[in-house]
Each structure stands twice: as C-alpha cells, then as structure tokens.
Amino acid sequence: MYEIYKVFIKNYRVYTSEGMIHENDGAIFLKNLTAGKNLEFSEIKEGKIDFIASIDGLLKIDVNTLFELNCIDDIMMATLHNNFEVKKGLKVAGTRVIPLLVEESKLNEAKKIVGDKKIVEIVPFKPKKVGIVTTGNEIYHKRIVDKFGPVIEEKVSKYGCEVIGQVICPDDKDVIKDSILSFINQGAELICCTGGMSVDPDDVTPTAIKETNAKLVTYGSPILPGAMFLLAYYNNVPIMGIPGCAMYHKTTVFDVILSRILIDEKITKKDIAAYGHGGLCMNCEICTYPACNFTKI
Known part of the structure; x- marks a missing residue:
C-alpha cells in the first residue's frame, strides 16, 4: 500500500503523491462545500461529520444537488427530509468519505456539482402579525361557539406570531372581503x-x-386532512383558507404550509402539488409530526 500510494505524514494529516486525500480531510472538504447557514458540527470521527441545527427553524435541502453528489463513488451525505421543522441541537445531516483515502478528483467533481449552492441550511422562522377571519352564520348569530379561533391562535403563537384580531362574519362575501382587506390595512402579514x-x-x-x-x-x-385548502397572496400577504379539519385533527395542511409561510417562502401551485406523494396522514393514535412520513417531500 505504501509503495502504491507513497503515503507520508505532514502536520498529522495523511496525503499521498498519487492525488489521494485522507478521510478526515475529505469530510472537512465536504462539510465546507455543502453546509449553509445556522449549522454547528460534530467532531470528525473516522471520516464522518454530523450537521446540527444551531437554531429553531425549517430545514432546507437542495434535493437535486444532494442526489447528484451521492452519485459520486466513495463519498456520501444523508439528511433529514426537506422542509423538516427542527429544534436547536437536532442532528439534520451527516457526510463522510467512505474509504480511508479518497481520490482528490472525486472531491473536485463534487465541487463542480455543488458550486456556490449549499445543500443543507436552517432558515429561521419570522413571526408575523396575524388576522383571523372566521365565517359562518351559525357562529355569527351565536348559535354555536367558535372553535376555530383558539386552534389557529395556539398554532401561530408557538412561532411567536401576534394575533392582532379575530373578526366573525356572516356568510356574506362582501363582509368577508372587507374584513380581510381591513386586517391588511391594519398591518396584518398573514390572514387566516x-x-x-x-x-x-x-x-x-x-x-x-x-x-x-x-x-x-x-x-x-x-393533502388529507386538508383537501379544501386555499392559498392566495394579496401583494406579499398570504391569505390561507383553512378547512374544517383543522378543528378536529392535530396535524393538517395548515401546519404543513404554515411553517413555509413563516420563512417567507413564496409557495407555488407546484409546491402544493408535490405533497400528493406522502400527503396522506395515517391518523396515528399518538401524533409524532413532524417526525413521521406525513408530507415529507
């Protein structure tokens, strides 16, 4: 082996005259190449480094670039799912060089694939001012008690959002429309x-x-529950039409989309359509979302 690779030690790192890189140096290279913002890192162990969230936020993975990187022999990276809601201290990814020595050309190939992109990063949530518009003649005339408002307020409050008000409207589209616009004029940054x-x-x-x-x-x-969900934008203010399932199910389309709205991601029709694969909630007796298969893309 020494005759083939002519290994020599320099500053406690292993190099060779045949263009080979030691696993630990390779792992550092891959970490620096792929890691974006708001990450911390484990110590290197046998050519492996873990990526750890340094803040609460939403995990963003460049899935296509990750796939191309993993098509290169002798190096690897594994991550949690894209759009996974994470807490500070959670391990979100790991990368390593598989053999003890990796060809430098493979690391150069990785550099060409990744370029200036970052495969893994955590985006912090940005609390918003929220206006709640609740509709329905039965609620408006106080024949039944509103159960929507407390649910929505609880869900947005855990991100630090401020509910600036709730208006209860009859089934009158002009009243509903005016209530939405009134909240926007008051500075609401999200309408539910x-x-x-x-x-x-x-x-x-x-x-x-x-x-x-x-x-x-x-x-x-x-997404089930959540088929009758509506999303629109008034200029840059998202308006979410939240179906009745949000009152009865612990996790619904609202939870899935809310986390992306709160990092100021502009959601498209294709983003919504992509949730079909994995969009069926199993209604587990004990809900473990987001640590489950629901809406993982």
Missing part, C-alpha cells in the same frame, strides 16, 4: 380565514378571498 371552505352554496369564503383581487395559488390540495 376559517369556515365556509367547502362547496356548499352558502360557503362563500373562497369567492370573498378571490374578490379581494388576491392572486390565487390554489383552491384544493392533495
């Missing part, structure tokens, strides 16, 4: 509309949202 999201004749919330002149992204999602 609850009630009236089905296809019954008196369910006019989707129409009211459209008539604000907001740009509709989708009315409907391939």
